[in-house]
Structures are given as structure tokens and as C-alpha cells.
Amino acid sequence: MTEFFRSILNVISVIAIPGLIVVFLGWGFVKKVKVYEVFVEGAKEGFNTAIRIIPYLVAMLFAIGIFRASGAMDVLVAILSPVTELIGMPAEALPMAFMRPLSGSGSLGLMTEIMKTHGADSFLGVLVSTMYGSTETTFYVLAVYFGAVNIKNTRHALPAGLVADFFGMAGALIVCRILFGV
Amino acid sequence: MLNYVWISLLAIGILTAVGKDVADEFSNPYRNGRAVEIAIEDARPLSADRTSWEATLSLKAEAFSAFYGVSAPTEAVRTPVRIILREEGKRLVLTPVEGTPELWKKMSTLGMTKGQLGGTLTSVRADAGVPVGAAVEFEAIRFVKLRAVTQAALDFANTAVEISLGLIGIMALWLGLIKVAEAAGFVTLLTKALRPITTRLFPDVPHDHPAVGAMIMNISANMLGLSNAATPMGLKAMEELNKLNPKAGTATNAMCTFLAINTGGLILIPATAIAVRAAAGSANPGIIIGTSIVGAGLATIAGVLAAKFFQRLRMFRVED
Numbered sequence: 001m002t003e004f005f006r007s008i009l010n011v012i013s014v015i016a017i018p019g020l021i022v023v024f025l026g027w028g029f030v031k032k033v034k035v036y037e038v039f040v041e042g043a044k045e046g047f048n049t050a051i052r053i054i055p056y057l058v059a060m061l062f063a064i065g066i067f068r069a070s071g072a073m074d075v076l077v078a079i080l081s082p083v084t085e086l087i088g089m090p091a092e093a094l095p096m097a098f099m100r101p102l103s104g105s106g107s108l109g110l111m112t113e114i115m116k117t118h119g120a121d122s123f124l125g126v127l128v129s130t131m132y133g134s135t136e137t138t139f140y141v142l143a144v145y146f147g148a149v150n151i152k153n154t155r156h157a158l159p160a161g162l163v164a165d166f167f168g169m170a171g172a173l174i175v176c177r178i179l180f181g182v
Numbered sequence: 183m184l185n186y187v188w189i190s191l192l193a194i195g196i197l198t199a200v201g202k203d204v205a206d207e208f209s210n211p212y213r214n215g216r217a218v219e220i221a222i223e224d225a226r227p228l229s230a231d232r233t234s235w236e237a238t239l240s241l242k243a244e245a246f247s248a249f250y251g252v253s254a255p256t257e258a259v260r261t262p263v264r265i266i267l268r269e270e271g272k273r274l275v276l277t278p279v280e281g282t283p284e285l286w287k288k289m290s291t292l293g294m295t296k297g298q299l300g301g302t303l304t305s306v307r308a309d310a311g312v313p314v315g316a317a318v319e320f321e322a323i324r325f326v327k328l329r330a331v332t333q334a335a336l337d338f339a340n341t342a343v344e345i346s347l348g349l350i351g352i353m354a355l356w357l358g359l360i361k362v363a364e365a366a367g368f369v370t371l372l373t374k375a376l377r378p379i380t381t382r383l384f385p386d387v388p389h390d391h392p393a394v395g396a397m398i399m400n401i402s403a404n405m406l407g408l409s410n411a412a413t414p415m416g417l418k419a420m421e422e423l424n425k426l427n428p429k430a431g432t433a434t435n436a437m438c439t440f441l442a443i444n445t446g447g448l449i450l451i452p453a454t455a456i457a458v459r460a461a462a463g464s465a466n467p468g469i470i471i472g473t474s475i476v477g478a479g480l481a482t483i484a485g486v487l488a489a490k491f492f493q494r495l496r497m498f499r500v501e502d
Contacts, residue, residue, distance in 0.1 A: 001376055001455075010451075012406055016403075016408055016411075017407055017408065017410075017411065019309055019360060020359065020411070023282050023368070024337075024359045024362050024363040024366070024368065025358075025362055027360070027363070027366045027368050028362040028363065028365060028366035028368075030366075031365075031366040031367060033362060033365040033366050035362050036371055038358075038361050038365050039358035039359065039361060039362050040315055040360055040457050041358075041359065041360035042357045042359070042360060042361025042362070043354035043355065043357055043361075044354075045353075045354075045357050045421075046349075046350055046351075046353035046354030046355070046356075046358075046414070047353075047354065049349075049357075049421070050346050050347065050349040051346065051350075052355050052498040053346045053349070054342065054343055054346045057342035057343075057345060057346055058339050058342040058343065059188070060188070060342070061338040061339065061341055061342040062334075062335045062338045062339045062342070063188055063191040063192045063195070064191060064338065065334035065335055065337060065338030065339075066191070066195035066278070066331050066334055066335050066338075067191045067192070067195040067343075068194055068195075068198060068334065069195070069199070069200040069327070069330040069331045069333070069334035070194070070195040070196065070198040070202070070327055070330070070331050071198060071199070071202055071321055071327060072194045072198040075198055081231050084372050098333035101445075104312055106452065108458070111455065111458055112458055112462070115458065115459065115464075116462060117412055118466070119462075119463075120459045120462035120463055120464035121429040121464050121466065121469075123352075125462070125464070126469060126470060126473070127455075128471045129452075129455040129458065129459050129470045129474075130391030130455075130473040130474050131477070132452065132454070132455045132458075133449065133452025133454075133455040133473075133477065133478065134447070134473075134474055134477025134478045134480075134481055135202040135445065135446060135447045135477070135481045136444060136445045136446065136447030138445040141441060141444050141445050142184070142441060142445070143231075144413070144417070145416060145420050145437075145441055145444070146415065146420070146433065146437075148417040148421065149420045149421055149423075149424040150430070150431060151424070151432065151433050151437070152431050152432075153431060153432040153433060154183065154184045154260060154433050154438075154502070155183075155432065155433045155438055155492075155493075155498045156183070156438050156444070156466060156488075156489060156492035156493055156495070156498040157184075157263055157437070157441045157489075157493055158183050158187060158431055159183055159488065160438055160439075160441070160442040160445075160485050160486075160488040160489035160492055161441060161442060161445035161485060162490035163484050163485060164442055164445050164446040164482065164484050164485025164488065165445065165481065165482040166484070167481050167483075167484035167485075168446065168447070168477050168478060168479045168480060168481030168484075169475040170472070170480075171476055171479075171480035171481065172476075173475065173476035175472075175473045175476045175477060176473055179218075179473065
């Protein structure tokens with residue numbers, strides 16, 4: 001079942017982009033849109049949007065970089081792991097829960113390292129890879145998306161994103177304990 | 183909110199770095215200013231005047247662990263060094279190899295010259311002009327974390343610019359394609375089909391607004407794992423939502439709900455995690471597909487409900 005599901009999605013991910021190009025442009029052509037002119041008109045915006053993001057992303061990433069390099073994560077994990085172990089979160093997986101919303105490359109590194117030391121099919125290996133797949137890098141998404149439209153007052157977007165992250169991590173832990181728990 | 187979190191990240195980071203470096207000053211894990219007695223074996227002269235030598239530094243395991251106060255390496259320490267005995271100074275240069283103790287490998291990355299660990303030699307003992315032993319004081323290593331923090335700040339600022347500039351090409355490509363799809367009426371078709379869902383999620387956005395189409399395309403691309411296409415579509419959606427924004431520079435409810443869906447990260451195939459699992463030798467890398475869908479599904483639902491709840495709170499209300 002999973003195999004079948006996976007092969008279907010593999011096919012989709014290969015044909016999706018050429019497919020979309022054909023559908024969008026073909027449909028436009030049939031509907032007598034001046035496809036080339038309209039395409040160029042839309043594409044013009046790409047440069048400005050990308051440039052607008054720079055200050056927001058610099059602000060966000062350098063703060064996260066300082067936090068990561070300082071080793072504050074280890075201190076945080078040392079303080080909180082006795083508490084989180086009560087709800088069945090292994091101390092080794094705790095850094096992943098904190099890193100996932102902060103940094104995509106950081107959590108990718110943590111995931112790879114844990115699988116190297118504990119094995120990909122160990123409980124920890126399955127747990128951290130599920131955690132990795134269970135949410136997005138909240139801080140990065142906020143910086144890029146709000147940066148693109150020059151929004152500085154982000155209101156409740158961050159707390160809502162962090163609630164999503166918390167439930168993603170907790171959900172990953174619970175489902176892994178039920179299916180693969182020891 | 184982001185203000186406080188941002189300044190906290192910076193403050194916690196810098197304070198932790200200072201704290202660790204101060205603690206290092208007291209515990210002195212690198213033994214700055216202290217010398218350890220070593221034996222020099224197989225010294226071969228490198229110059230005719232016999233002032234520099236290729237040799238092997240040898241130190242008993244117990245002596246190493248006693249000096250550094252760490253758990254003993256299982257074997258005696260033996261690592262190649264270069265010995266320089268000149269009038270202006272007697273020095274040692276250690277270039278780490280496979281068998282070099284981890285601590286020295288680490289110190290070699292933190293010292294003056296990357297990849298080398300220098301030291302000063304005192305009370306050199308010689309046998310028939312060939313050095314056989316000495317006391318070595320390695321170069322002082324200080325402010326490890328503060329230097330790491332400085333480097334990280336510069337590196338990540340660069341990374342941010344690289345990421346943004348890297349977006350230009352795919353942004354242009356997808357924004358062009360979306361514009362054509364809009365002009366052809368494809369996007370309107372999409373928004374009509376999903377109207378029952380989108381009007382509930384985004385009550386402030388007119389159901390036939392271009393923002394709705396862009397959001398639908400972004401969420402579908404994300405679910406299929408097409409992150410290259412998803413980001414341009416998401417940014418397009420933000421721009422369209424911003425056209426409905428009465429107060430420039432402040433997020434609207436619809437934007438926050440949309441981002442809650444995005445940060446939940448619902449994806450049908452977590453391709454990156456699966457690839458890493460396969461590379462790590464997993465017998466069944468795809469086993470996490472189901473568990474990730476549960477996790478990300480929960481995250482997305484919780485994120486949307488949280489966004490809907492928070493938007494009513496006074497602290498997040500838009501002031502006029």
C-alpha cells in the first residue's frame with residue numbers, strides 16, 4: 001500500500017513541473033492570451049520580490065546563527081530534558097524539537113547525526129526523521145513570506161506557527177511511540 | 183512578539199557564549215600556560231644544521247588523561263610532529279592525523295593557524311644531539327564560543343543573501359507562468375472548485391480574489407513536495423493578500439492563517455527525510471511517510487485553530 005502510494009507520488013513529482021508548464025501555457029494559448037508578453041510581465045516581479053526579502057532574511061538568519069553557534073541549545077536541553085523525559089521524549093531527540101522551527105540546515109544536520117549514531121531504523125532514528133517531516137522551518141517561512149511584502153508587525157503569525165510546531169513534534173512523538181515504541 | 187523572540191535569540195546566544203568562555207577561563211580545558219612532559223621518538227633531521235626535525239610525539243595514555251583531566255584514550259598517544267630548535271625559540275608544530283587525540287584535533291581548528299597546533303618547547307633533552315624529550319606548552323586557546331558566534335553571524339548574513347538571490351530565477355519563472363494562468367482564467371476555475379473550504383479559512387478574502395488561487399496553488403505544491411514552485415506561489419499569494427491589507431506593514435488575519443498552514447508543512451512525501459534515511463542505510467526509508475502525515479496534519483490543524491483563536495486576542499489586535 002505504502003509502496004503503491006509512494007510510486008504514484010514519485011510519478012507526480014516528476015511530471016508535475018513540466019505538466020504545469022504545458023497546462024498553464026497551453027491553456028493560455030488556447031484562450032488567446034499573448035503568452036510570451038504576459039509571461040515576461042509576470043516574471044519582471046521576480047527580481048524585486050527576491051531583493052525585498054534580503055533584509056528580513058539577514059535579520060532572522062544571523063540571530064539564529066548566533067544562537068546555534070553559542071551552544072545555548074545544549075544548555076536548554078540540559079535544563080528541559082528531565083521534564084520532557086516524563087512525557088516520553090528521549091533526551092537525544094529534544095534538540096531536534098527546538099531546532100526544527102529555527103533552522104532547516106541545523107535540523108537536517110541533527111537528523112543525520114542521530115541516524116549515524118543510533119541507526120536509521122532505531123526508534124530514535126524513526127522519531128527524528130518523523131519530527132523532521134512533521135513541520136516546516138517556521139522562522140524561515142515567516143522571514144521570507146512577510147519580507148516579500150514588507151511586513152514588520154507580524155502579529156500572531158509566530159505564536160500560531162509555534163503552536164503548529166509544538167503539535168507537530170508532539171504528534172510525531174505520540175504516533176512513533178504507538179507504532180514503533182518500546 | 184517577533185521583536186521579543188528575536189532579541190531573546192540574540193541575547194541568549196551572546197550571553198551563553200560569554201558564560202561558556204568565562205567558565206573555560208576557570209576550568210582551563212585546553213591547559214593554557216601549562217606544560218606537559220613528552221617523549222620525542224624517531225627524530226630525523228630535516229636540515230643539515232640539525233635545527234628542525236621530523237619526529238613522533240609519544241605520551242602515555244595515563245599521562246595524557248591526567249594532564250587534561252579527561253577519560254583516557256585506550257592507546258598511548260603517538261602523533262607526528264615537527265620539532266624546530268632555533269636560537270629565537272624552540273617550537274613544536276603538530277598536524278593532526280587519524281590517530282591524534284580528539285582534543286588536539288579540536289584545538290588545531292581553534293588555534294592561530296587552522297589545521298595546526300603549535301607549542302613552545304622547554305627543557306629539551308637530547309641524546310647525541312638528537313632530541314628525545316621535552317616539556318611542551320601548547321598555544322593558548324581562548325574565547326572559543328565568542329569567536330564561533332562572530333563567525334556564525336557573518337556566515338549566516340551571507341547565507342541569507344545567497345538564498346534570496348538564488349530565488350530570483352525560479353521566482354521569475356513561476357510568477358511568469360502564474361500570470362499566464364491567471365490571464366487564461368485557470369486560477370478562477372481553481373478558486374471556484376475549492377470555494378467551500380477557502381471561504382471558511384479566509385473569511386476576509388473575497389472568494390474570487392487572485393490571492394485565493396495563489397494560496398491554493400502554494401498549498402498544493404507544498405503537499406506534493408514541489409518546494410521550488412511552492413515558494414514563488416506563496417509569495418505571490420502574500421502580495422495579493424497585501425493588496426487587501428488596510429494597514430501597510432502589519433499582517434492581516436488571512437496572512438497569519440495562511441502562514442500557519444505553511445509552517446504546519448503538510449506534505450505527502452517528506453522527500454528530504456526519506457533521502458537521509460536511505461543514505462543512512464535504512465531497510466525501509468519510507469516508513470515515516472504515514473507518521474509524518476499524522477504529525478504534519480496535526481501541526482497544520484493546530485496552527486490554523488491557533489491563528490483563528492489568537493486573532494481575537496487584544497494583544498494581537500490591529501490598532502488604528
